[in-house]
Amino acid sequence: MPDSITAPTHRRGFLGRTITAVALGLSTWKPAELLARAIPDSPDAKDMWLHALKGKHRQLFDMPTPNGGIPLLHVRNFLDTYKGAYGTTDKDVNAVATLYGQSTVLAFSDDMWEKYKFGTILKINDAAGQPLTRNMFAHPKEGDPFAFGFLDSSIEALQKRGVVFILCNNALNFWVGQLAKGGMGTNEQIRADLLAHTPPGIVLVPGMVVAINRAQEAGLSYMYLA
Numbered sequence: 001m002p003d004s005i006t007a008p009t010h011r012r013g014f015l016g017r018t019i020t021a022v023a024l025g026l027s028t029w030k031p032a033e034l035l036a037r038a039i040p041d042s043p044d045a046k047d048m049w050l051h052a053l054k055g056k057h058r059q060l061f062d063m064p065t066p067n068g069g070i071p072l073l074h075v076r077n078f079l080d081t082y083k084g085a086y087g088t089t090d091k092d093v094n095a096v097a098t099l100y101g102q103s104t105v106l107a108f109s110d111d112m113w114e115k116y117k118f119g120t121i122l123k124i125n126d127a128a129g130q131p132l133t134r135n136m137f138a139h140p141k142e143g144d145p146f147a148f149g150f151l152d153s154s155i156e157a158l159q160k161r162g163v164v165f166i167l168c169n170n171a172l173n174f175w176v177g178q179l180a181k182g183g184m185g186t187n188e189q190i191r192a193d194l195l196a197h198t199p200p201g202i203v204l205v206p207g208m209v210v211a212i213n214r215a216q217e218a219g220l221s222y223m224y225l226a
Contacts, residue, residue, distance in 0.1 A: 064101035069147030100168035
């Protein structure tokens, strides 16, 4: 089940326990039921996010789980350590972070977190111990259980520093299909809803398994973030 809602169990493995089907009591995924998206036909157009990376130091961060914001903290540390130790600017350093598997939902707004109960599905609680009903990872607040309080590691803060977040179309389709099976709407309705509530700057790529390969072929180094 490529790019699906699974928790990794080792460095480059993408296998693990499936969460959504268990949490929502849903049946097996059927690819034919998913709504296709019009992604550009040209290979160059598909890779525009990759062609735009002009920094001398470039790294892709493979981030399939939210893990309390710790993966985002590693991305911030990448930028800060280059700046502090090597005197670089943010323009000299390119970081790309992946959103797929459990981290797919980090691409969506607070309204979507509340509507589709992403905190309940992934068992992510707020500071009061209740299922999270907003996207803490995009814009954490004081008191949130987010990466030891490093609020400057949020998606919004990192985007301002030039970090690119790429969202897997395959994983998005999987979530859409599972939510539809859970009675949350039709595939078309849910997909349109999620994409309409994806903050600016999130780049949709055909599939993460290929995006990672394209990035490595283009010379980006690779770091897996559990």
